[in-house]
Amino acid sequence: MKKIQTILLLTVIAMTTVAFTIKTEKGYKIGDVIEDFSLKNIDNKMVSLSDYQEVKGFVIIFTCNTCPYSVANEDRIIALQEKYKSKGFPVIAINPNDPSVSAGDSFEKMKIRASEKEFNFPYLFDEGQTVYPKFGATKTPHVYIVTRNDMKVQYIGAIDNSSRNPDAVTEKYVENALDALLSGKSIDKKETRAIGCSIKVK
């Protein structure tokens, strides 16, 4: 009897350890409450989520100048902002790369790219790389949808099901998730995956 108790206890300890490790390693999960941040936008002004009082939520996208998967998605990100900002879900793009490793992702280059492509959304620089690890972002592009009232993560993943070829898209994950949130339905696919570039760290 005592033996069984010991085994049970050990199992519980092991399981708790595993659960804890996974959580600390990977950042926010669906349903987690996120911390606000304050990052510099390409217009040199600081941006925080608390600046947005009148919105329903945020489409936070980790993206950058240099990753071809990010570049391939630029037009789709612009289209998301066009369609959903007015509905209460603005796009907030964040460049998580360290420019000392990826020179093309410097703050100056972000400004250039944003003006070339006429970005219609804020493009923030994760200077010092303090924000992306909290989210657990691993790549660009990497999308997180967060609702404003509870600051909870509702969706993590890809923009759609064909990152490399916009003509082959058959499922728009982010749009589907936003439409569900806007109509009070539950999101069908809360987590999706797509190929992306690893975030550049020293």
Place this chain on the structure above:
Amino acid sequence: MIKKLIFVLVVSMGVSSCKKEETTKNTLQKTIKVTSVKSYTYNELKPLLEKNDGTTYIINFWATWCGPCVKELPYFEKINKEYKNVEVILVSLDFPKQVEKKLIPFINKKKLQSQVIHLDDINEDVWIKAIDSTWSGAIPATLIYNTKNRKFYEKSFDYKTLENELKTFLKP
């Protein structure tokens, strides 16, 4: 007596199969230019991720435009050349439109000796999870497997770390 004979036979078969593999790798040394790279769907790629033939496979997911991927390619090439019973397969995730323009010239310029294939399958959400449940989709990423062991790495390698990881698979 019979036992001894069988033993000799087994040993000689072992030697000859090793030799055979060596010559295959040598004859594969490409001096001729690569002119095409086969594109695979995930279902076509899958059998290459679950072979059960005594060889240890290193499957590296990369692309020509991915800086950290290109940086670590020579390490995979070196392993492929120096280790018998280890086969490296480089799975390119280049854009389908850039196979001719970028991937093939890159293979020729770098004189890549490992097998290169191109994965062209839009169902990323399905096959990324299927290849490994922990893979978020970032590249470079590498799968090492053999009959006994299987491990996935969503990270970059230096030569020493790659070789040390490989050695854990080659222990008898």
